[in-house]
Amino acid sequence: MLTPQWLDQLRSRTTLSALVGRSVRLQKAGREHRACCPFHDEKSPSFYVNDEKGFYHCFGCGAHGDAIRWMTDHQGLAFMDAVKELAAEAGMDVPQPDPRAAKAAEKRDTLYDVTGAAQEWFRQMLGAPEGAQARAYLETRGFDAHTIARFGFGFAPDERQALKHALVRYPEPMLVEAGLRIEVEERDPYDRFRGRLMLPIEDARGRVIAFGGRILSKEKTNAPKYLNSPDTPLFDKGRTLYNLHRAAPAARQSGRIVVVEGYMDVIALAAAGIAEAVAPLGTALTETQIEMLWRHVEAPILCFDGDAAGQRAAMRAITRALPLLRPAHTLRIVRLPEGLDPDDLIKRSGPAAMEELLGQSRSLVEVLWEVEHAAQPLVTPEDKAGLKARLIQHVETIQDPDIASLYKRELLDRYGEFAFPRRENRWQAGGGGNARQGAFTRGRPQGRWNGRNAPAPSLPESIERLKHALSGGSRDALSAAVIAGLMRWPDQLSRHAEALARTPDLDSRFDALIECCDAMAPLENGDLPTILSKNGLQVPRTAEYSGLRFGFLAPDANAQHAAEELAQAIDLLVERPVLETALAQATARFETELSEESFAEQQRLLKRKLEFDNRLRQMATRHASSS
Template identity: 50%
Template sequence: MASAAPAPRSESYPTRRTSGGGLLSPAFIDELRTRTLLSTLIGRSVKLQKAGREYKACCPFHHEKSPSFYVNDEKGFYHCFGCGVHGDAIRFLTEANGLPFMDAVKELAAAAGMDMPAPDPAARARAERAGGLIGVCEAATGWFRQQLDGIEGAAARAYLDKRGLGAHARTAFGIGFAPDGRNRIAPALAPAPEVELIEAGLLIKPDGDGKPYDRFRGRLMIPIRDARGRTIAFGGRIIDQGEPKYLNSPDTPLFDKGRTLFNLDRAGPIARKSGRAIVVEGYLDVIALDQAGIGEAMAPLGTALTEAQMARLWSLVDAPILCFDGDGAGRRAGVRAAERALPVLRPGKTLRFAMLPTGKDPDDLVRDGGAEAFETAIAETVPLDVLLYRAARDAADMERPEARAGLRQALNDMAARCGDRLVADEYKRAFTSLFFEDFGWKKTERRTIASAVLRAATRPESYRDLRDSYVEAMLYGLSRHPHLIAEHLDQLAAMPIADERLARWREALVDAAWRHPALDSDAILSILDTALLPELLQVNLQKSLRFPFLHAEAGSDRGTGQIAGLIDTLCAERELREHGDMLEAEAKAAATDGDGERYSRIEDERMTVREQQAEVLEAAFRLGERDEG
């Protein structure tokens, strides 16, 4: 199987500074790769099987039943033939384990016995300071857990029992308890310096000369961890009555609540492998879902989802699912998240929205009905563009034309907020299509008309029947002025049309008139707006048919008069043709009977009918002449 592996692609990393200020040179990175046995590193989390000179496994980055993921120690890279993922030891730690680049390098260097480049003094001080704060937070985690198991933690344990959070969840998430009291944690963590406890957010320093006091008192304590699983902050939930119900650590040198996602360290690898990331409102929802077997759930920390948090989610999956309560407040929160996402959307990256049953949060759902109840609730998600469109549409009364015009303008403005030009163009088309689906021509009708127009515009002139050209022109005109359809419904329904696509075009128009008698929007314009025709035809479409009313700039009164005249002309031509067919049959019968006189009389009448047909077609031609001047 070794021969099946692709040629190695060198992972190129620019020269970087370590957190301590030292330089990571390409030579250092190359030596690090050389000293790292890739199969051993990956084998810690992936079950590898020997396959010749390589190892194979089911890919950790996507679901598969047969192994297509290969690890080559000699070349120092892995490759999946199923999803195309490819990389070295550093990339595996960043992509599979969610580690920042520098943390991945440090972990590999420690395992390989390599010293990181020497830092400058200021950077070393910052690194030592961060390390000290992490040590304080980890020590606090241990102390909070001890308090949960102690006498003072009885109420907190009862609360957890009531929520159905058992021993496994308590251990996995490091849940603890902060006892009531203003001076409990500092003595417990001695000899940690008071200044570090303040800087880590565990103590509050009052203004003036007041003594620092505990930030978290009488609260269930949940550690907030970074991507490496290190405690960097806490969330506290009040046990009894009191406000605020939830209290998070303040921003610190370790913790930025706008960039951190609760449970990223545990959920990130699961989300990458499952291809699904779920965002819920609170950390207790995350823990309840995890306990129910849904491990890819995360939560923001007391704020609406930020652009930085969206970027972290998009590094895991292309379309994270955001869960909101199905009531009005939940829908408004979903819309705010969608609007905030527009400037940072990129091709292939989006958000999807799951509206939960009103009054039910994820914790309620899994407690009442297990994981299946939650999976059912998020099975039908709403795309970002649809959520924004519905919110804009439902914000005003759409009965009046000026309100519909205002909606279209608001949708165009919303699409323009997309930071990527391609995404902005596609959102404008998507919004336009949704608008026409509600207030104009439905997608099936637009596609039927577009298909017929495409055939008409691309068929060689030598294959065109003159009458079909006039039928095409009539249908095109009715598509531009649909209010005329109802006025001529009987004539249109009875008109024989041999060409199958033209007949479907006519049926789409008639059906639309029955469905929505007040329909007045230009179907051709809606087709062009939603890009149902190739771009070249969008430019040259109107050149294929010669009638002035086919052009958008044509005057409405004259154009509609010409369309009505063309309908009358085609109906008259149909009656003449039917009369001519009847005379032809009578002439054949007279010839069979040997009645020469009757045959001559019928032929004279047939000649008159043919002359009348020619005059009718000439009249149709004259309808297509443009006004001079």
């Protein structure tokens, strides 16, 4: 068991500057060492190493850690591998938790010897007469000698006992446990890989832990084209990314990692000069693999084939990534032209075409909308409602509340533009409208809203109805604050009008703003209050929202930050009536049924209501606490 005391002793025996200095050129600066940060690009040094305190810190990007953290974040090792490597250099024995674990560790070390010996034999066989077909295949792929040697290509002869005879010094059970031999009842064990071009699969330290093999004979139509080792004590395919040990250092230089579908794609990209590519191993990208990628870059680029299978792979990756999203950590998506893989594209159009495609990667939310929008026909209202339901289901899996709110807003905005397209302005088409519009337009061109069809101005009788509605309408603090925010930042009205128009039970002043405001030309700060005042509608008073000190109402508010905070407040406003209605219905159902199911549903909604109130409280006091 690794106790805190043992880990502290390990850190004290490690000279951090010497460790970091193997990869980074350090300069002595008083009691510290400094350098340009290896975690981000910079021209002047802001990265410091302090041996006395045992940590490094970058004042530019915030990277911070000790010797173990350096080995995991910079060298790409797993925690235990980092500890073992540092302990070996410090002359310390890593404590084993119990005898069984010690035995398992000893077995792993022995299996490394087996896989290493198998790799050496496969490489020898590639150069032997038996490997002629494999060498011919490599020539058709255009891989040069350097690429073949770098990635360790080999060949497994098409014989059932060839590997056993080559590795006769290792007992049969070890060969089976390493995934090299297959053991079945009532039959002799036989080699797993036969008649295949072989590739080693390596861990973060570059040790061979498994193999992948591509079949060479066209006659074996029943055999899988690609075959990987099974899970073993060394190899867990859901926790391994092919080529990560080579891609991680390259990613620190380029600032990106490219995830492709197979290891031959990785090698094709490397041969074309794109060294920071990795691939999962026969499975969809797992949650563990996503977290592994995020240790190196914040936005890995997923590159999928342009066919239906590639789209399904993209959707599986998106579905697994959504619950894991956190600030600044996401995925970018690239779809290749249909029928092409990375190797095909590079051979047809050159590496520059691949670079251009990677530079056009799209955001996760954009691809999510595109895939769901194209998933089913969207003809009837029920079809369109189904699309909205699917989008909301995806949003509800996102654990980070801020990201979930932003995704919900983005997707509903896209849905609104699709499901509720703007209709032609009745005043522009019907004639006679100009006389009625004069109070609102002041000579502006009519009938467009930021380039789209604008809502028609209200008839006088509509304004009268609004006046009566306002006399008894509910004006809670959140609504009043949002209205005041729109008064302060009128250019945001067109952005949020669609969502507000679809939200039930809002303060009637929202209807007044949407109906009475022609917003084709940029609005000015005095426009909205003037429109309300001229038609007898009351401008929000500070007393209505004095308990909510939103940042977008602050005198010194920054326009960009104000727009972001106002959008979050409107998200809360839009979400509230839906939540309150669902809670009221659940409460009524519980009072009549008194069942465990109805009680559980009511409690779930009560919890959501508390979370909603906390989000509102945190947002409304954020500015107050920082000012």
